[in-house]
Amino acid sequence: FATANDEFVWGGMENQTLTTLCYGCWNESLMVHEFAHQWFGDMISPGTWADLWLNEGFATWSEALWLEPYNYTNYKNRVLNYAGTYLSQNPGWAIYNESWIENPPSNNVMFNYAITYAKSACVLHQLRYLLGDEVYFEAIKSYAEDTANFKFKTAVTDDFATKIGEVAGEDLHWYFDAWVKQPNHPVYFNEFYFTEEQPGSWQAHFLTNQVQSNAPFFPMDLTVMVAFYDGTDTLVRVRNMENNEHFVFEFDREPGMLYFDPNQDIVLKQATTLLSVPQFNTFTGERLLAFPNPAKEQVSFFSEVGFDPDAKFICYDATGNQVLQLTHLSGNKLMINLDGWKPGIYEAVLMGKNTKTTCRFIVVK
Structure with missing residues (x-):
């Protein structure tokens, strides 16, 4: 190592086997940095x-x-x-x-x-x-x-x-x-909820969504910690390769809380994780969930049993006016583009032959 005079404007320079440091800059971090450059x-x-x-x-x-x-x-x-x-x-x-x-x-x-x-x-x-x-x-x-x-x-x-x-x-x-090749970073808006499927059997539902408008999607391995009422906890890791993914984890004890990235492994991010309350069909127990909620550019609806092809999906604004109706549904996920939608509270209604399931969601701009 050698030190330069005060005309040297950089912190250091990693010349092979003769690292140069700025005047008066004999600090450990700088020396490590320049030494690593070898x-x-x-x-x-x-x-x-x-x-x-x-x-x-x-x-x-x-x-x-x-x-x-x-x-x-x-x-x-x-x-x-x-x-x-x-x-x-x-x-x-x-x-x-x-x-x-x-x-x-x-x-x-x-x-x-x-x-x-x-x-x-x-x-x-x-x-x-x-x-x-x-x-x-x-x-x-x-x-x-x-x-x-x-x-x-x-x-x-x-x-x-x-x-x-x-x-x-x-x-x-x-x-x-x-x-490396995309600018900026992910902004996560995650939701979770728990269900008891049968006595002694629970599911933790984790829905992950990125809402940044200044960059595309960032795939990554995500870790969540599920804490249980008996005082124990466990870590679950999944690979998130597309936006608005819905992960389901099975447990034999009752979960009480879910924490996203508990060890801060993904340091290049901003994140919000909220407890979501799924809406139930009183007669069938079917759940309809809007995610993210509130939503800005698009909102997805999830049905655990799958959408009935003969059902109608209708959205109403806060004044009761119908703003959307869809038929010929399929799968268990329905994505709605919110371009042109006004901010406010909306109600989604899934109308089957003998069933009606509702879910409220909020649109923000």
């Missing part, structure tokens, strides 16, 4: 400016990893600090921008701390959660030691994703395409 930056350099995150994301994440031998909480708190920096300072562009390959932007954009450093480090942390420690660290080691493709060479994002997927035994481009 592997991720020097030994493996980015193939293009669009792949710069493979440098700075790894070096920034390594700052957090350095703290883990003290205790995991120190590591996690540093990652959460990165996430907080990104969420509060997000300029709204993606980590990877293909246009940077031929036309790199200004340093202020390319080296934006919230994106290139903080968010990139969080993407690696979430990848660790996705794969688990054993596979994650094996994959990173394999990437660093791959002399045929990466070691003492360059790396681009798609090749990195392929390499990690090969070690993990699955195609992981879906993760990198969303979290």
Whole structure:
């Protein structure tokens, strides 16, 4: 290591085996960051400016990893600090921008701390959660030691994703395409409810929805914790690959509460999780659930027994005026586009030959 004079305007520079630090900057995190660049930056350099995150994301994440031998909480708190920096300072562009390959932007954009450093480090942390420690660290080691493709060479994002997927035994481009190549982050609006199917048998229903308007859907593994009235709890993990998914979990004891992402594994997010009350048909016990509720751009209705093809689905506004009628129903999910709907309270009515099931929902703008 060497220190520069006060004319050096950067924090540090990872020259091979001769790292330069700014004047008076002998702090542990900076030294760890620059030392990590000996592997991720020097030994493996980015193939293009669009792949710069493979440098700075790894070096920034390594700052957090350095703290883990003290205790995991120190590591996690540093990652959460990165996430907080990104969420509060997000300029709204993606980590990877293909246009940077031929036309790199200004340093202020390319080296934006919230994106290139903080968010990139969080993407690696979430990848660790996705794969688990054993596979994650094996994959990173394999990437660093791959002399045929990466070691003492360059790396681009798609090749990195392929390499990690090969070690993990699955195609992981879906993760990198969303979290690295899309801007912004998911905003979850989740709902849950519990039902007793028969004595000693309960179901926990978890409905997950992303409501962000500034980015497409972000697929991810989701963990929920279900707490039971007997004082026990359990973790359940599912892969969420499309919006408005409805997951059902079976239990032999009565659940009392459901918590979304209890360990804050998905740090690049905003989330609200609410207890929902399904509406019942008094005669048949059939449940009709609106989700999300309140709804903004679209609302989905779920019927556990499936929609009767001969039934009618009708929506009324608060004044009793009919605003929608659908027939020839099928499946157990019905999605309604809310373009043109006014904000307010609505009632959905499912009219069968001898049944009537209702469900109230709210439209907001």
